[in-house]
Amino acid sequence: MLELSGVSTRYGPITMLRDVSLAVEAGRIACLLGPNGAGKTTLIRTVLGIVRPAEGSVRFEGARIDRLRTHQIVKLGIGVVPEGRRVFPKMTVEENLRMGAFIAWTGADVAKRREYVYGLFPRLAERRRQTAATMSGGEQAMLAMGRALMSRPKLLLLDEPSLGLSPLLVEQLFGMIRAINEAGTTVFLIEQNARKTLEVAHHGFLLQKGEIVGRGTARELAASEVVRHAYLRA
Amino acid sequence: MSHDLALVWLAEAAVFTLVVAGILAERPWALGATGAAIVAAGALVRFVPRLGTTLAGAFARRRPAALGAGVVLALALPLALRSSPYWTFVATLALLYVTIGQGLNLQIGTAGVINLAGAAFAGLGGYSVGLLTVAAGWPSWLAVLVGPWVAVAVGTILFVPILKTRGHYLALVTIAFVFIFNILMNNLEFTGGPQGIKNIPTLRLLGHAFTTKPVLAGVELPSHANFYYAALVMAGLTTWVLRRLHDSWLGLALNTLRDDEIAARCCGVSITRGKLLAFSIGNFFIGLGGAFYAVMVGFVSPPDFDFGYSLVMLSVIIIGGVDSIPGVVLGACLLVPLPERFRFLHEYRLLLYGVVIVVMLLYRPQGLWPAQVRRYR
Numbered sequence: 001m002l003e004l005s006g007v008s009t010r011y012g013p014i015t016m017l018r019d020v021s022l023a024v025e026a027g028r029i030a031c032l033l034g035p036n037g038a039g040k041t042t043l044i045r046t047v048l049g050i051v052r053p054a055e056g057s058v059r060f061e062g063a064r065i066d067r068l069r070t071h072q073i074v075k076l077g078i079g080v081v082p083e084g085r086r087v088f089p090k091m092t093v094e095e096n097l098r099m100g101a102f103i104a105w106t107g108a109d110v111a112k113r114r115e116y117v118y119g120l121f122p123r124l125a126e127r128r129r130q131t132a133a134t135m136s137g138g139e140q141a142m143l144a145m146g147r148a149l150m151s152r153p154k155l156l157l158l159d160e161p162s163l164g165l166s167p168l169l170v171e172q173l174f175g176m177i178r179a180i181n182e183a184g185t186t187v188f189l190i191e192q193n194a195r196k197t198l199e200v201a202h203h204g205f206l207l208q209k210g211e212i213v214g215r216g217t218a219r220e221l222a223a224s225e226v227v228r229h230a231y232l233r234a
Numbered sequence: 235m236s237h238d239l240a241l242v243w244l245a246e247a248a249v250f251t252l253v254v255a256g257i258l259a260e261r262p263w264a265l266g267a268t269g270a271a272i273v274a275a276g277a278l279v280r281f282v283p284r285l286g287t288t289l290a291g292a293f294a295r296r297r298p299a300a301l302g303a304g305v306v307l308a309l310a311l312p313l314a315l316r317s318s319p320y321w322t323f324v325a326t327l328a329l330l331y332v333t334i335g336q337g338l339n340l341q342i343g344t345a346g347v348i349n350l351a352g353a354a355f356a357g358l359g360g361y362s363v364g365l366l367t368v369a370a371g372w373p374s375w376l377a378v379l380v381g382p383w384v385a386v387a388v389g390t391i392l393f394v395p396i397l398k399t400r401g402h403y404l405a406l407v408t409i410a411f412v413f414i415f416n417i418l419m420n421n422l423e424f425t426g427g428p429q430g431i432k433n434i435p436t437l438r439l440l441g442h443a444f445t446t447k448p449v450l451a452g453v454e455l456p457s458h459a460n461f462y463y464a465a466l467v468m469a470g471l472t473t474w475v476l477r478r479l480h481d482s483w484l485g486l487a488l489n490t491l492r493d494d495e496i497a498a499r500c501c502g503v504s505i506t507r508g509k510l511l512a513f514s515i516g517n518f519f520i521g522l523g524g525a526f527y528a529v530m531v532g533f534v535s536p537p538d539f540d541f542g543y544s545l546v547m548l549s550v551i552i553i554g555g556v557d558s559i560p561g562v563v564l565g566a567c568l569l570v571p572l573p574e575r576f577r578f579l580h581e582y583r584l585l586l587y588g589v590v591i592v593v594m595l596l597y598r599p600q601g602l603w604p605a606q607v608r609r610y611r
Contacts, residue, residue, distance in 0.1 A: 048500065070499035088490055099487065103501070
C-alpha cells in the first residue's frame with residue numbers, strides 16, 4: 001500500500017534517512033520502531049511531503065507521491081496523527097473533527113462519520129462543545145485519532161500516539177488501533193514503546209541512525225537479538 | 235419574555251444617548267456630567283449583582299430585535315448630530331474603519347497573516363480612484379468598485395514573500411511595503427508626488443450628488459450624511475459577508491492556518507491557497523475603505539496613507555478582539571472618535587494607540603469583545 005524505495009532525506013548537510021526501503025502491507029498494522037533521533041519523524045514527514053527526499057521514491061497504492069504537496073497526498077486517502085498530536089487548541093471537539101473531514105466535505109457524510117468516531121470514543125461525544133485546549137492529554141490523543149479517521153482514510157499514519165499517556169490509556173489506545181485496523185484501515189504505527197507495539201503490529205521495521213537495521217513479522221522482531229537487547233531489556 | 239425586549243431597547247437607547255451627549259457636550263459641566271453618567275452606567279453594569287448577566291441574556295435571547303434597534307439608531311445618528319457636520323464626518327470615518335478592520339481581521343485574526351501594510355492597501359484603493367476619475371475620466375462609482383481590485387492585484391505580487399515568511403519576518407515584510415508605497419507615491423510623477431491627486435469628483439446616485447445636503451423627514455442634514463449612509467451600508471454588508479465567511483467551513487480552515495500549519499496540512503488544507511484567499515479578500519475590503527475615503531474627501535496624498543494608519547487599523551482589531559467580528563465594530567467605533575473628541579489627544583494619537591495596544595495586550599489580550607466559539611444552527 002505504502003512503499004518507500006531507496007529514500008534518502010537530508011536537512012542541509014545532515015543526512016537523516018539513508019537508503020530506506022520499506023513496504024506497508026494493505027489491511028495490516030505495520031510498525032516502525034526506533035530510538036529518539038533515529039529519523040522516525042523525518043520518515044513520516046518525507047511520506048507526507050513536508051520534506052522532500054533527496055533520493056528514492058515514495059509510492060502510495062502504486063502511484064508516486066514524493067513530488068506532491070502535503071494536502072494532495074492527504075487527499076489520496078492518508079489520515080495522520082502528527083507528532084505531538086497537534087489538535088487545534090482553540091477549536092471545539094466538533095470543529096476539530098470537522099477539519100478532519102476537510103477533504104471530504106459533504107454534510108451528511110461528515111455527520112455519519114462523526115457518529116462513527118463518537119462511537120469509538122464516547123468521551124469525545126461528551127465534550128463535543130468543549131475547546132481542545134481544555135482537555136486532558138488522553139482526550140486530546142483520542143481527538144487527534146478521531147480527526148484523522150474523519151476522512152475515511154485507507155491508511156492511518158500514527159506518529160508516537162502513546163507519548164505522554166498513562167499505562168492504562170496506552171493499553172486502551174492500542175486496543176483502539178487494533179479495532180480500527182479490523183474495521184479495514186491499514187495502519188502504520190511509529191513508536192518507541194516496542195513491547196506494546198509488537199503486541200498489536202503484524203509486521204515492522206527497525207530504524208537506527210536513519211537506516212533500516214531490521215525487518216520482519218512482529219514475532220520475528222520480538223525475538224530478534226537487537227530488539228530484545230535495545231527495547232525489551234530481556 | 236417581553237421584559238427582555240424592554241431591557242434590550244432601554245440599554246441601546248441609553249448607550250445611544252450617552253454617545254450623542256458625549257459627542258455634543260460643549261460646556262465643561264455638560265461634558266463632566268456626561269462623563270460621570272458613562273462611568274456610573276459602567277459601574278452599574280459591573281457592580282450591581284446579576285445586572286450584567288441579565289443584560290447579556292436579554293441580548294442573546296432577543297438578537298434580531300437588538301440588531302434591528304441598533305440599525306434604527308445607526309440610521310438616526312446623523313439626525314442627532316445634524317448640528318455638527320464635522321461629527322457626521324467622524325462617524326463616517328469610523329464606519330470606514332469598520333470595513334477596513336473587517337478585512338484586516340480576516341487576514342490577521344482569522345488566518346494569521348500579519349499585515350501591517352493596511353495603510354498601503356487602503357492607499358492603493360484611494361489612489362486608484364484618484365487616477366481613474368481625474369486622469370482617466372471614469373465615473374466615481376465605477377472607480378470605487380474597481381479600486382479595491384487594484385489592492386487585490388498588487389497584494390498578489392506581495393504574496394510570494396508573504397508565503398515564505400512567518401511571524402516577525404512577515405510583519406517586517408509588510409511594514410517595508412508601506413514605506414515603499416509611500417516613497418513611490420511621493421516621488422512618482424503621475425500620482426502627483428507630495429501634492430497627491432486633487433478634485434476627485436464626488437459620488438452621484440440617481441443624479442443626486444453626495445455633496446448636496448440631504449433632507450430626511452423634513453430635516454436638513456449635513457452633506458456628509460450622504461456618505462454616512464453609504465458607509466453604513468458598506469460597513470454593514472462587509473460585516474455580514476465576513477461573518478458568514480468566518481462561521482463557514484472556510485473560516486474554520488483559515489483558523490487552522492493561524493493555529494498550526496503542519497496540522498492544517500495534515501488535514502488536507504493548502505497553505506498557499508488558504509493564505510492567498512484570506513489575504514486577497516482582506517485586501518479587497520481594505521482597498522474598498524480607501525477608495526471610499528478618496529471620493530468622500532475629494533483628494534488623496536501620501537500622508538493620508540502612512541504607516542501610522544496601519545497602526546490605527548491594527549489597534550482597532552486588538553482593542554476589539556482578534557478574530558472577533560463584533561469586536562472590530564466596537565474597536566472602530568471607540569478608537570476612531572475618541573481622539574477627535576479630546577482634541578488635546580489629537581497630536582498624541584499614535585501615542586494613544588500605542589498605549590492602548592500595550593495595555594490591552596498586557597491586561598486583556600482577548601480584546602473588549604472576544605471572539606466566541608462558533609455557533610452552528
